[in-house]
Amino acid sequence: MNRKVNTRANLTRYLYDNYKEFFLPFGIFVVSLLIFINFTLPQIKNLLDLDAKIKLQNEKLQVMKDNLNKLSAMDSSTLESQRTISSRALPSDKDFAGVLNAVSQAALKSQVILGDYGFEVGDIKKIESDVKYPGFKLTLDLVGGPQEMQRFMEELYKTVPISEVIAVKSSPDSSQVTAIFYYKAEPPVKIRNDVPVKMISKEGSIMLSEISTWTNAQAESALIIPPIPSSGERSKSSPF
Amino acid sequence: MSSNINLVSVIKDEKARQKNRVKIARIASIAFLAAVCLSSVIIFIINAFSPLQSILKDQDVAKKNLSLIEQKHASLDILNGRLNGVLDISKKRKDYTHIIGVIIQQIPPGTNISSLSIDKSGLSLAASSNSLSSINDLINNMKTLSVKKQTLENIDMDSLIVDPPTGNYSVSFRATLL
Numbered sequence: 001m002n003r004k005v006n007t008r009a010n011l012t013r014y015l016y017d018n019y020k021e022f023f024l025p026f027g028i029f030v031v032s033l034l035i036f037i038n039f040t041l042p043q044i045k046n047l048l049d050l051d052a053k054i055k056l057q058n059e060k061l062q063v064m065k066d067n068l069n070k071l072s073a074m075d076s077s078t079l080e081s082q083r084t085i086s087s088r089a090l091p092s093d094k095d096f097a098g099v100l101n102a103v104s105q106a107a108l109k110s111q112v113i114l115g116d117y118g119f120e121v122g123d124i125k126k127i128e129s130d131v132k133y134p135g136f137k138l139t140l141d142l143v144g145g146p147q148e149m150q151r152f153m154e155e156l157y158k159t160v161p162i163s164e165v166i167a168v169k170s171s172p173d174s175s176q177v178t179a180i181f182y183y184k185a186e187p188p189v190k191i192r193n194d195v196p197v198k199m200i201s202k203e204g205s206i207m208l209s210e211i212s213t214w215t216n217a218q219a220e221s222a223l224i225i226p227p228i229p230s231s232g233e234r235s236k237s238s239p240f
Numbered sequence: 241m242s243s244n245i246n247l248v249s250v251i252k253d254e255k256a257r258q259k260n261r262v263k264i265a266r267i268a269s270i271a272f273l274a275a276v277c278l279s280s281v282i283i284f285i286i287n288a289f290s291p292l293q294s295i296l297k298d299q300d301v302a303k304k305n306l307s308l309i310e311q312k313h314a315s316l317d318i319l320n321g322r323l324n325g326v327l328d329i330s331k332k333r334k335d336y337t338h339i340i341g342v343i344i345q346q347i348p349p350g351t352n353i354s355s356l357s358i359d360k361s362g363l364s365l366a367a368s369s370n371s372l373s374s375i376n377d378l379i380n381n382m383k384t385l386s387v388k389k390q391t392l393e394n395i396d397m398d399s400l401i402v403d404p405p406t407g408n409y410s411v412s413f414r415a416t417l418l
Contacts, residue, residue, distance in 0.1 A: 208323060
């Protein structure tokens, strides 16, 4: 045991005596290596990525500047009125008053007498966000045959809010039209400055000018809005 | 004696070589340290004076300016969303007015539409007339419409009824929408 300890001590002594002058250069080398690994290498990596980073940030800056120019060039009041027009065409919730006014305006313009009507609404507060374009059904009785019904439908398609006639029945004296009135809940607006702002498309502009010519029942109607019948229930007398 | 002299010389040579090795090791280690430090400083300076910093500053200015017109951006997003919705619905909705117009055009004078109904499953039409010739014209018109396949297809004649006391003819059709 003593011999072993002595041998190890002797070896250490021998190494120290012969190589002690190398300790300082070796220490400096190790420290230099640590500095190189921890500080220099990451900076070199940064430098290599710098070009790509500059390019990316430059592109983002360009997008921001473009967005700024485009949005600054837009007139706030025009934009707001366009938004109002489009929101009337496709409301964000179940706009019963708007629908009733639209129906009565379409009837007035097509010179058709309305009879009974019935909503199929469901939960009036519930907004179906899982459906892309939710809507509620309205069944209307009209006095008149196919031609009157056709005139009424033409006017209804040119009236806000947007609707789709899904079924019609007609006899010489009376007709029935079933239409869906659509709405769409407003999703939360997520504004990202580094994404190019989407301007109104050509198709959108054409549609906007078209819906701005549609009858806006809310603006035109001076009618008294009749009380809304309960869900699924048909009213007993014509409100129009 | 000569061997002793030779031994001293060997030891001296060994010490000189050792000294030389130490010298080389010291110079190499200091050179390496200097190279690492110098390269770090140079790279730091390049990074610090790169145009990236000025681009980031410009971005901050642009972000501040954009935040002032955030309301416009939001309005534009909503407007686009609504317009896309209206476009989608307009494209998918069926134009029953056109179908009714086409059907009315096929009705010859002296013939009345008894009933007309259209839904997604198709169209059904019943018409009546006192004149067999008018009913014949209607059947021919519907046949032409079926061949054209522009609005309706698979037009079937459901029934043709004659009521002898009144002399009234009734015909009914079924068709699927295109």
